[in-house]
Amino acid sequence: MGAAADCQLGCRPSSPLRQVRRFDTNAELKEKDDLIAKQDDTDRLLVDQERQLKQAASRFRDLEVQMRQQEQGMKEVQSKYTAEYSLRRELHEIVQELRGNIRVLCRVRPLKPAEYENGDESSIVYLPEECKLRLTKYNEGPFADMYQEFEFDHIFPETSSQEEVFAAVKPAVQSLIDGFNVCIFAYGQTGSGKTFTMEGVDDNRGVNYRALDYLFDVVGSFPPTVEADMEISMVEIYNETVRDLLAERPAADEKLQALDIKFSVKDNSGYVVGLEMRNIENMEQVEGVLAEGHSNRATASTRMNEHSSRSHAIVSVFLTVTNKLEKRRTVSKLHLIDLAGSERLSKSGCTSDDTRLKESQAINKSLSALAEVIASLQRRDKHIPYRNTKLTFFLQDSLGGKAKTLMFVNLSPHKTDVSESLSSLGESPPPFPSAGL
Numbered sequence: 001m002g003a004a005a006d007c008q009l010g011c012r013p014s015s016p017l018r019q020v021r022r023f024d025t026n027a028e029l030k031e032k033d034d035l036i037a038k039q040d041d042t043d044r045l046l047v048d049q050e051r052q053l054k055q056a057a058s059r060f061r062d063l064e065v066q067m068r069q070q071e072q073g074m075k076e077v078q079s080k081y082t083a084e085y086s087l088r089r090e091l092h093e094i095v096q097e098l099r100g101n102i103r104v105l106c107r108v109r110p111l112k113p114a115e116y117e118n119g120d121e122s123s124i125v126y127l128p129e130e131c132k133l134r135l136t137k138y139n140e141g142p143f144a145d146m147y148q149e150f151e152f153d154h155i156f157p158e159t160s161s162q163e164e165v166f167a168a169v170k171p172a173v174q175s176l177i178d179g180f181n182v183c184i185f186a187y188g189q190t191g192s193g194k195t196f197t198m199e200g201v202d203d204n205r206g207v208n209y210r211a212l213d214y215l216f217d218v219v220g221s222f223p224p225t226v227e228a229d230m231e232i233s234m235v236e237i238y239n240e241t242v243r244d245l246l247a248e249r250p251a252a253d254e255k256l257q258a259l260d261i262k263f264s265v266k267d268n269s270g271y272v273v274g275l276e277m278r279n280i281e282n283m284e285q286v287e288g289v290l291a292e293g294h295s296n297r298a299t300a301s302t303r304m305n306e307h308s309s310r311s312h313a314i315v316s317v318f319l320t321v322t323n324k325l326e327k328r329r330t331v332s333k334l335h336l337i338d339l340a341g342s343e344r345l346s347k348s349g350c351t352s353d354d355t356r357l358k359e360s361q362a363i364n365k366s367l368s369a370l371a372e373v374i375a376s377l378q379r380r381d382k383h384i385p386y387r388n389t390k391l392t393f394f395l396q397d398s399l400g401g402k403a404k405t406l407m408f409v410n411l412s413p414h415k416t417d418v419s420e421s422l423s424s425l426g427e428s429p430p431p432f433p434s435a436g437l
Ligand SMILES: Nc1ncnc2c1ncn2[C@@H]1O[C@H](COP(=O)(O)OP(=O)(O)OP(=O)(O)O)[C@@H](O)[C@H]1O
Pocket: 108, 109, 110, 158, 188, 189, 190, 191, 192, 193, 194, 195, 196, 197, 201, 305, 308, 309, 310, 340, 341, 410
């Protein structure tokens, strides 16, 4: 029998062959032990991995629950936002309904330094009743005690700041976000503070800039599901001609092209054909666009100061708000209008000058057409005469209906301006020259 068989049959321990065999068996055993150890390690690893997998799965489930909760939270926030939005809109409508959709605010400019130096006093007395003022017709002489009282939705005396004025306008600007069209006018004689109210001065901005700044603030706080897009245009209406102040002119000295207003049956409103609109995303762009418009207006006129008093300047903001969740889109317009000076023909000294006469007639026509439209809206007439002038035609969809109108009546407190102030307020001027004036 060979050595291997001998061993299998139980060789004696002393046998060198057996010792070799035992050594082999030990190696095998060690290998086996190693294998078992490795198996144990693998099993532990598997158990560990299984535990980790279970932990991961449980974390994943937790995350899923958290995500669902967040999603639910988002939905709740969105639905609260929607509910609040509708409620605010409803309340705003009720308040506006109660107040009337046309509000008239009076702003009195301070006396100028030269007027102070003359020792002149204001011809305006503020009455203790809120929102009432008295216009003293004559400062001295037999009619010195003649006066006329007026009531407004609000009065801003000489001391009112631009911030205070804007605070009163803010709710109207806010209603633009809610989908309403809004018109804010400044009306009054030349030099009464219309441009100061609407545009202001570089270091003390007026309604136009503040309204846009406010709109950017509101739009910037929209949730990610609500998108907003803002565009701006700028036109002037001079002698019943509409000019686009943002249109490119081929040459600096070339006149701005007159534009047509057409009627859109679809939108039930007038629109300016080919009107240039600029997309705006921040105040820097607004400053740039408005500066461009002003510069075009100045270039188009050889006598800018007079021209600006004799034409209506309209800055229009077009806001589109898209609610992606509710799949709802609203488009609304805000018109900011610095009207031409309201002084009467005699005051503008134009009787012998054809150009001046034509200008004054055009201004008179458009201001009385505007007054007629507003009166007609307040009476809730069936027919509103929008088409009588370019101004009312252009503003048709933003006057009346669900639109909000805010009219500043700017007054000069100076005694020589009393008759114009009375005229601005729709009263007949004093029937005879005053001894005091
Ligand atoms: N509330 C005010 N506070 C301080 N200054 C004012 C105020 N209102 C008007 N002014 C100043 O009075 C002057 C005339 O005002 P402004 O140019 O705004 O009048 P206007 O009615 O727009 O005249 P125009 O019809 O000629 O454009 C300006 O120098 C302006 O800065």
